[in-house]
Amino acid sequence: MNTGHHEASWRLPESDPHAHVDLGHHVRLARIAERGTFDSLFLADGPQLWNSVGQRPSGALEPLTLLTALATATEHIGLIATASTSYNSPYNLARRFASLDIVSGGRAGWNIVTTAGREAARNFGLDEEPAHAERYARAAEFVEVSRKLWDSWEDDAVVADKEAGVWGDERRIHPPRHRGTYFGVEGALNVPRGPQGHPLLVQAGSSEDGKAFAARYAEAVFTAQQTLADAQAFYADLKSRTAAAGRDPDHVKVLPGIVPVLGSTEAEAREAERVLEEHIVHRHAVERLESLLQLAPGTLELDAPLPAGLPTEDAVEGAKSRYTLVVELARRERLTVRQLIGRLGGGRGHFTLAGTPEQVADTIETWFTRGAADGFNIMPAVLPSGLDAFVDHVVPILRARGLFRTEYGPRRTLRERYGLPRPANQYTAALV
Amino acid sequence: MNTGHHEASWRLPESDPHAHVDLGHHVRLARIAERGTFDSLFLADGPQLWNSVGQRPSGALEPLTLLTALATATEHIGLIATASTSYNSPYNLARRFASLDIVSGGRAGWNIVTTAGREAARNFGLDEEPAHAERYARAAEFVEVSRKLWDSWEDDAVVADKEAGVWGDERRIHPPRHRGTYFGVEGALNVPRGPQGHPLLVQAGSSEDGKAFAARYAEAVFTAQQTLADAQAFYADLKSRTAAAGRDPDHVKVLPGIVPVLGSTEAEAREAERVLEEHIVHRHAVERLESLLQLAPGTLELDAPLPAGLPTEDAVEGAKSRYTLVVELARRERLTVRQLIGRLGGGRGHFTLAGTPEQVADTIETWFTRGAADGFNIMPAVLPSGLDAFVDHVVPILRARGLFRTEYGPRRTLRERYGLPRPANQYTAALV
Numbered sequence: 001m002n003t004g005h006h007e008a009s010w011r012l013p014e015s016d017p018h019a020h021v022d023l024g025h026h027v028r029l030a031r032i033a034e035r036g037t038f039d040s041l042f043l044a045d046g047p048q049l050w051n052s053v054g055q056r057p058s059g060a061l062e063p064l065t066l067l068t069a070l071a072t073a074t075e076h077i078g079l080i081a082t083a084s085t086s087y088n089s090p091y092n093l094a095r096r097f098a099s100l101d102i103v104s105g106g107r108a109g110w111n112i113v114t115t116a117g118r119e120a121a122r123n124f125g126l127d128e129e130p131a132h133a134e135r136y137a138r139a140a141e142f143v144e145v146s147r148k149l150w151d152s153w154e155d156d157a158v159v160a161d162k163e164a165g166v167w168g169d170e171r172r173i174h175p176p177r178h179r180g181t182y183f184g185v186e187g188a189l190n191v192p193r194g195p196q197g198h199p200l201l202v203q204a205g206s207s208e209d210g211k212a213f214a215a216r217y218a219e220a221v222f223t224a225q226q227t228l229a230d231a232q233a234f235y236a237d238l239k240s241r242t243a244a245a246g247r248d249p250d251h252v253k254v255l256p257g258i259v260p261v262l263g264s265t266e267a268e269a270r271e272a273e274r275v276l277e278e279h280i281v282h283r284h285a286v287e288r289l290e291s292l293l294q295l296a297p298g299t300l301e302l303d304a305p306l307p308a309g310l311p312t313e314d315a316v317e318g319a320k321s322r323y324t325l326v327v328e329l330a331r332r333e334r335l336t337v338r339q340l341i342g343r344l345g346g347g348r349g350h351f352t353l354a355g356t357p358e359q360v361a362d363t364i365e366t367w368f369t370r371g372a373a374d375g376f377n378i379m380p381a382v383l384p385s386g387l388d389a390f391v392d393h394v395v396p397i398l399r400a401r402g403l404f405r406t407e408y409g410p411r412r413t414l415r416e417r418y419g420l421p422r423p424a425n426q427y428t429a430a431l432v
Numbered sequence: 433m434n435t436g437h438h439e440a441s442w443r444l445p446e447s448d449p450h451a452h453v454d455l456g457h458h459v460r461l462a463r464i465a466e467r468g469t470f471d472s473l474f475l476a477d478g479p480q481l482w483n484s485v486g487q488r489p490s491g492a493l494e495p496l497t498l499l500t501a502l503a504t505a506t507e508h509i510g511l512i513a514t515a516s517t518s519y520n521s522p523y524n525l526a527r528r529f530a531s532l533d534i535v536s537g538g539r540a541g542w543n544i545v546t547t548a549g550r551e552a553a554r555n556f557g558l559d560e561e562p563a564h565a566e567r568y569a570r571a572a573e574f575v576e577v578s579r580k581l582w583d584s585w586e587d588d589a590v591v592a593d594k595e596a597g598v599w600g601d602e603r604r605i606h607p608p609r610h611r612g613t614y615f616g617v618e619g620a621l622n623v624p625r626g627p628q629g630h631p632l633l634v635q636a637g638s639s640e641d642g643k644a645f646a647a648r649y650a651e652a653v654f655t656a657q658q659t660l661a662d663a664q665a666f667y668a669d670l671k672s673r674t675a676a677a678g679r680d681p682d683h684v685k686v687l688p689g690i691v692p693v694l695g696s697t698e699a700e701a702r703e704a705e706r707v708l709e710e711h712i713v714h715r716h717a718v719e720r721l722e723s724l725l726q727l728a729p730g731t732l733e734l735d736a737p738l739p740a741g742l743p744t745e746d747a748v749e750g751a752k753s754r755y756t757l758v759v760e761l762a763r764r765e766r767l768t769v770r771q772l773i774g775r776l777g778g779g780r781g782h783f784t785l786a787g788t789p790e791q792v793a794d795t796i797e798t799w800f801t802r803g804a805a806d807g808f809n810i811m812p813a814v815l816p817s818g819l820d821a822f823v824d825h826v827v828p829i830l831r832a833r834g835l836f837r838t839e840y841g842p843r844r845t846l847r848e849r850y851g852l853p854r855p856a857n858q859y860t861a862a863l864v
Contacts, residue, residue: 010592010599017592017599021624023504023535047523049622053589053600059622062524065531068500072455089519091479091555092494099497103455122618123523157485160442160449165713167442167449168485186554190481190491192453281597 002026003057004382005259007345008279010057014385020057026066027073029384036391037405039417040078040109042202042222042377043067047087048119055284064096071104078414080109080202085142086135087115087124090183093142094149097199098191106195106413111202111222112213114139116318132320136209138182143201143217145185148176150198151425152188174427197423200414206234206321207313215241219420220253222377224325224349226332231256231372253374253418256367257350260360261381262389269354276381277342285341292326294318302338306330325349350379357393364394365403434458435489436814437691439777440711442489446817452489458498459505461816468823469837471849472510472541474634474654474809475499479519480551487716496528503536510846512541512634517574518567519547519556522615525574526581529631530623538627538845543634543654544645546571548750564752568641570614575633575649577617580608582630583857584620606859629855632846638666638753639745647673651852652685654809656757656781658764663688663804685806685850688799689782692792693813694821701786708813709774717773724758726750734770738762757781782811789825796826797835 002020003010010017019025030041043063052058060066063081071079079100083093101108114135121129130138157172178185203210203218214221221238225231239249261276263269286300293310300306306327313324326349330340343352353360367373380386398404411417434452435442442449451457462473475495484490492498495513503511511532515525533540546567553561562570589604610617635642635650646653653670657663671681693708695701718732725742732738738759745756758781762772775784785792799805812818830836843849 008597011594011597013594015594017594018590021534047527047622049605049620053605054598054602056599058600059585059624061534061623062528062531065496065500065528065535068497069504069535072501072504087521088524089556092520095479096494096497099494102453102493103497103501119619122616124521125616153491158450162443162445162447162449165440165443165711166486167488168490170486173481173485184554184557187551188481190479191493192491279597 002029002060002383004386005350005379006276006381007056007285008276008281009382011279012276012382015382017057019383020060023061023066023069025384026061026070029387030070030074030077032384032387032391034074034077036387036395037408038077038378039375040080040107040200040414041067041070042080042109042111043082044111045082045084046113046115046117046120047084048117048123050119052284052288055281064100067108068100068103071100071107076107076408078107078109078200078417079104080111080200080414082111082113084113084115084120085139086130087120088142090142090145090149091185091189094146095189095191097146098150098189098194101194101196101199102191106415108194108196109200109202109220109414111204112139112143112217113204129318132207132209132318136213139213140216141180141182145176145178145180145183147198147423147426148174148178149185149189150193151423151427152176153191153193154425154428155193155197158192193425196413196415197425200418200420205319206325208320210321211238211241214238214252215245215247218252219415220255220418223254223256224322224351225256225372226325226329226349226351228367228370228372231367232370235372251420253420254372255375255377256373257377257379258364259350259352259379259381260386260390260394261352261354262357262360262386262393263354264356266355266359269356273352273354273381277345280341280345282338282341285345286337289326289337289341289344292319292323300337303336305334305336306340322349350377352381357389357397360390360394361397361401364398365401368403434461434492434815436818437782437811438708438813439488439717440708440713441814443711444708444814447814449489451815452492455493455498455501457816458493458502461819462502462506462509464816464819464823466506466509468819468827469840470509470810471807472512472539472632472846473499473502474512474541474543475514476543477514477516478545478547478549478552479516480549480555482551484716484720487713496532499540500532500535503532503539508539508840510539510541510632510849511536512543512632512846514543514545516545516547516552517571518562519552520574522574522577522581523617523621526578527621527623529578530582530621530626533626533628533631534623538847540626540628541632541634541652541846543636544571544575544649545636561750564639564641564748564750568645571645572648573612573614577608577610577612577615579630579855579858580606580610581617581621582625583855583859584608585623585625586857586860587625587629590624625857628845628847629857632850632852637751638757640752642753643670643673646670646684647677647679650684651847652687652850655686655688656754656783657688657804658757658761658781658783660799660802660804663799664802667804683852685852686804687807687809688805689809689811690796691782691784691811691813692818692822692826693784693786694789694792694818694825695786696788698787698791701788705784705786705813709777712773712777714770714773717777718769721758721769721773721776724751724755732769734773735768737766737768738772754781782809784813789821789829792822792826793829793833796830797833800835 003015067079154172204222435447499511586604
């Protein structure tokens with residue numbers, strides 16, 4: 001959504017319909033975010049072309065490629081790329097994240113996804129996506145192997161003794177010799193350990209499997225939450241699961257997505273929201289909703305509510321938590337299909353906040369101070385203007401209230417910004 | 433070999449033993465090459481850590497990552513990354529090359545390799561490398577699928593009609609629906625067709641399988657040739673095979689590697705070469721040679737010739753053409769193991785040219801004008817100083833003789849620089 005997180009944003013006069021494949025556009029966004037002293041940029045992704053070419057900008061530059069290009073155009077901001085554990089090999093992917101971490105001076109993050117949907121599966125020789133639980137089992141092994149690879153060089157493995165002709169100390173190189181259920185990885189990585197040791201590990205699924213995975217591995221969790229109460233419950237649940245998994249709950253940061261639509265008055269913000277909704281092509285949006293809800297085409301009617309008797313999340317093999325969020329949103333607010341599409345069009349399930357900068361800052365403060373969030377994934381409805389507006393008008397309020405940094409300061413790596421430790425090397429530790 | 437193509441270059445006082453993972457070092461090299469109006473940068477690679485950590489700088493930034501970072505630091509130069517068809521998926525790799533092509537404004541090239549050696553195989557769940565012929569069969573299917581993916585968007589697939597709410601024309605999107613021996617790839621790529629249509633396709637194996645593959649697919653071939661006669665024979669053979677495959681022989685460029693070692697006098701160049709040889713650690717070099725020749729450790733003696741009765745290339749499943757080159761070099765010049773190591777240490781089988789700038793320019797002119805080369809892969813023994821010396825002292829001579837460009841001029845893409853056409857889209861053509 002590189003003209004913005006609202007699906008119709010590309011149709012506005014200000015938007016460039018080719019922005020999503022324009023490096024210059026992304027450089028502009030990254031520099032605005034650095035002006036706002038944001039922690040990081042986040043790129044969602046999946047290895048398939050969604051069936052939306054007719055409707056809106058489709059496809060995307062491969063995220064690690066784009067973030068590598070942005071690494072050279074920025075100095076401070078973290079670079080978080082989504083990559084799939086179902087359709088990559090650990091050796092290649094671990095190396096790519098280690099390389100980005102080195103090239104960016106320790107700013108790499110990996111949003112770990114298992115990739116729902118048969119479209120992706122069929123691009124990799126499978127007929128159907130693997131079952132949800134199996135995708136998560138593979139993801140867990142993928143992360144374990146990746147951590148072995150990132151640790152396969154101790155930090156001081158390179159001695160660089162020119163006189164003696166000895167470059168590295170082979171005793172400090174540790175081949176994983178991994179033979180598991182899904183992967184066999186024998187040798188050490190072919191790139192030294194990066195500035196962060198491991199890239200920041202991020203996760204975004206909120207299903208049961210997803211939360212269990214996050215409790216074990218994630219250092220930051222992106223989540224879609226529509227109400228303060230839901231966000232608080234999710235936050236408390238995830239922190240307690242993380243503690244139960246034997247980890248410090250402060251070492252998983254909970255980051256709900258919010259979609260700000262700003263105006264100098266509330267009425268102006270509502271009008272901007274209305275203009276965006278007007279640009280939604282409902283025929284496409286209905287098809288997409290039917291696909292998400294696993295309904296036959298033609299089931300939904302625009303001015304009726306969702307049909308009764310939809311299956312529960314347990315019966316869904318795709319994007320479980322998104323499914324539940326949409327069904328519950330419609331039920332809780334008694335929305336028609338048209339109204340539901342309006343709500344989803346803005347943030348695809350994320351919390352849309354239309355209002356003045358003060359109002360948006362108030363909500364952020366409330367969520368932040370009342371146990372609903374450690375931070376936020378800011379997803380402006382329209383880009384770059386929505387990001388500019390947020391940085392120019394909301395960030396100063398948050399800074400004035402002492403809620404947000406005024407400059408980057410001496411912390412250099414993404415982990416340091418998130419207040420996370422640099423991981424100990426599992427092999428070095430074993431020798432002590 | 434980022435302190436230079438001589439294996440001992442890292443031990444020289446001028447060399448930074450961490451240069452290979454230092455983006456700044458690579459940016460310097462790229463900018464020197466642009467000052468010399470070179471066509472392209474080329475990065476060799478393999479998905480394994482060679483057993484050489486004790487001996488010399490090991491590991492490397494992942495090539496597509498590094499070249500993406502260099503794309504933003506340069507304007508003109510082509511960016512050629514090595515990537516393996518044995519240990520990647522077409523959907524992911526085709527997308528990464530398309531993304532680099534877009535980000536760099538049409539400067540991406542892919543050096544297609546099948547990756548010899550069990551070390552790599554064991555990083556991807558296999559016990560042994562697939563047989564040579566099977567690796568090439570997979571490579572051919574990989575390239576066929578990749579071309580379908582790069583063509584899956586017609587150049588004018590995006591209509592971007594804001595008024596009508598229509599972004600792309602779905603009739604101009606062509607899912608490959610490929611079901612082959614090695615790969616199943618159903619859907620269209622999730623990035624539009626790049627400036628070059630396809631990245632430049634490069635190949636470097638000179639075995640029978642390798643030459644057959646090059647004749648079908650390659651637009652540039654890197655090759656190691658030790659003598660003018662051998663280079664001429666290879667050149668004529670490859671051009672005629674390309675014609676026999678139904679392609680224009682001008683559309684495959686033959687680029688031998690040369691390793692210049694420059695001095696203001698021939699004696700000075702020889703001395704520089706001698707100093708480098710002195711820094712070779714022979715114990716490691718012998719082990720490496722034994723591994724290449726598939727001999728038991730301890731077989732070779734430093735001051736004896738290679739043993740008689742070595743198997744022919746047919747019996748070797750690894751890097752066939754390199755095997756033959758080494759064995760024939762030793763035989764032709766009656767070298768001892770120590771002498772052979774001295775020759776290989778400089779260029780690992782490539783043609784080392786120690787001499788004055790005039791002498792080096794003379795050899796280049798001879799090879800270029802007498803049917804041995806369309807261009808050269810310049811592999812300085814020491815970097816960056818050797819590249820600086822080549823650009824400052826050899827390039828001006830070649831320019832004065834009218835053999836080389838003096839500025840980049842209006843051609844923008846790597847294909848245009850190589851004098852190669854932009855590929856027609858196989859699906860667009862089918863509609864005409």
